[in-house]
Amino acid sequence: MTPPAPLLVVVGLRREAALLPEGVAVVCTGGDPRRAARLLAARGGAGAVLSFGLAGALDPALGPGTLLAATEIRSACGAVHPADPAWSARLAAVTGARRGPLAGAGAVAATPEAKRALRAATGALAVDLESEPAAAFAAARGVPFAALRAVADTAAEPIPPAALAGVAPDGRAAPLGVLCALARRPGDLADLLRLARRSRAALAALARAAALLGRDLGCRAPALLPLLLLGERLLDMA
Numbered sequence: 001m002t003p004p005a006p007l008l009v010v011v012g013l014r015r016e017a018a019l020l021p022e023g024v025a026v027v028c029t030g031g032d033p034r035r036a037a038r039l040l041a042a043r044g045g046a047g048a049v050l051s052f053g054l055a056g057a058l059d060p061a062l063g064p065g066t067l068l069a070a071t072e073i074r075s076a077c078g079a080v081h082p083a084d085p086a087w088s089a090r091l092a093a094v095t096g097a098r099r100g101p102l103a104g105a106g107a108v109a110a111t112p113e114a115k116r117a118l119r120a121a122t123g124a125l126a127v128d129l130e131s132e133p134a135a136a137f138a139a140a141r142g143v144p145f146a147a148l149r150a151v152a153d154t155a156a157e158p159i160p161p162a163a164l165a166g167v168a169p170d171g172r173a174a175p176l177g178v179l180c181a182l183a184r185r186p187g188d189l190a191d192l193l194r195l196a197r198r199s200r201a202a203l204a205a206l207a208r209a210a211a212l213l214g215r216d217l218g219c220r221a222p223a224l225l226p227l228l229l230l231g232e233r234l235l236d237m238a
Contacts, residue, residue, distance in 0.1 A: 055149035067097035070147035081135035104132025
């Protein structure tokens, strides 16, 4: 009998991949949606697909470190990719993540104005660069999809060019790119340091979530899930 295809996790950064359970299959895209689509197309099959990593808030109420479990992925052009509802519910129940729509984008929404425009176009809580190609890949193969993301930058905060220069195509850190960008725009240092603090908070939230979810990252229902859901309902009623 052929064994089932494994869970595949799609991330943008090696720092995100390092938070996952050992042995999980990972595609690291370097924060490039077009590269993500190419890497996934070359990957072949998967039994389920999870988008995992940082996100930029579009909802002004969301603070750094807030966990989000996608109900669907929306693009500015109107495309919608639903997340598996049972998997999304498990992610929220186990980690405390807020459920709601996330936006996919072809490039980083680097300014508050760009975030407001994307919020108006999609109504999404946050945006990332991996969830849309991951969801499209899962839909084309008829397998479950989910997304678990943590807010790094808030809706009101810009992302300095130095931060974008700090990621290599394979998702590794590129400190030389950061230094070169800062040499051109030294005034961006304060924004860069702020974003680094926010990102650390988001990565810490993701690390805790991954530890709670275990090796299958919520793809299969744990035996104690009914108790977790009951506890969540009682807290909502309190």
